[in-house]
Amino acid sequence: AEMDVDTIWHNGEYVDWEDATTHVLTHGLHYGTGVFEGVRAYDTEEGTAVFRWEEHLDRFYESTKPYDMEIPYTREEITEATMEVIRRNDLDSAYVRPIAYYGYNSLGVSPGDCPTDVAIAAWPWGAYLGDDALENGIKAMVSSWRKHSSSQIPTNAKTTGLYVNSLLAGEEARRNGYKEAIVLNKEGNVAEGPGENIFLVRDGELFTPGLSESILDGITRNTVIELARERGYTVHDNVSISRGELNTADELFFTGSAAEVTPIRQVDNVEIGNGSRGPITEELQTAFFDLVERRTDDHEEWFTYV
Ligand code: PMP
Structure with missing residues (x-):
């Protein structure tokens, strides 16, 4: 096509x-x-x-x-x-x-x-996981595939070959009726999505796996960390997140250039929070879209006009 x-x-x-x-x-x-x-x-x-x-x-x-x-x-x-x-x-x-x-x-x-x-x-490319995903969130499946360890292949380099793992995880999730996968690292902690970083909200604070967790150093991840801190949130960006913490999170969301800020409303069979986009996710998502569509004038240094 x-x-x-x-x-x-x-x-x-x-x-x-x-x-x-x-x-x-x-x-x-x-x-x-x-x-x-x-x-x-x-x-x-x-x-x-x-x-x-x-x-x-x-x-x-x-x-x-x-x-x-x-x-x-x-x-x-x-x-x-x-x-x-x-x-x-x-x-x-x-x-x-x-x-x-x-x-x-x-x-x-x-x-x-x-x-x-x-x-x-x-x-032209619309919402990566669909317009509905941005508003209502997606169902994600913890993949049976682990992400390559950064000791096996540099996971901080955005290399085409790495995406065979992303395909395996993503397709497994979709075959099982989920929109996207969450991939654990070799240690069994939460790493990221096939093409997204992941954030967890608990008791009003944000958590995202640290760079040593075999993740890509996402630019949207960095953007959301900055936007959250500017709004007074505490962001823990150098932590390990265990699989079980996904289930008990108040809110979860993916970030990525393609996925932008996409809420996760369910992980495996467990509803996250009240099963819809959480309030802090919504606040940061709104801040993100206001920023990138220039409804605010902050961070002008992040834009290159065509
Ligand atoms: N992790 C992986 C594996 C990715 O492919 C992507 C998309 N580039 C991300 C995270 C998010 O990175 P970014 O926000 O820079 O797009």
Whole structure:
């Protein structure tokens, strides 16, 4: 199925959607050796604005480091290409997907002389888990799959190969009638969702697994921590959360560039709180959308206008 976009940037050129292809012997296709970002641009009063672009760009380059991969374009070039892709496709709001991957040279596991290919696409994308999810929350299933330990693969690098685990967990959840999975780490503590970080509210305070719990250092996670602290909440962002604490939470929610702030109303067979979006979740979700759609003028430094 063709997306409603005309132009994709690929290795320095703007190409038509149908020409943005790669060879079947691409290293990244065989071994999962790509790094990518998922970024949102919002339709604001002052025009289309990419949210926290600089932080996404930081993570994009940082993700290459364990793989000794060199993105052969500067930050300025990647930025210009991204803004231009949004402009050329006439998008008011968009989900933006920059990806860098080992391309084709020879097909050993060692990338050898494989080039680093880079592409940037953007397309319209609504609520990741559905509009209803934002308002009423979702049912999540604790996955039988554990997340890779950060001692097995760098979980703080946003690497394509990692998402095989996300697919296993997410599809298992959906096969069982749930919208999304919650994935425990190798120690059995709560890590994150397949593509989201997770927050717990208890007695008016917020808790989210620390960076050493084998999670991605989410930019939405960081945003919500800041928004919550600015509103006077205590946020514990360097803790371990046991599985049982999910059941006794007053509120739970996911965060992510795609998922934004999505309430979780049920975990396995247990209703969370009163089984709907909790009040602190709602307050922070409202703060988040007011921020990204620029109904407030705080954190102007987080916006790059297209
Ligand atoms: N964890 C994982 C595994 C993810 O894929 C994502 C989405 N990038 C997140 C957390 C949330 O990160 P962010 O808020 O930066 O999108």
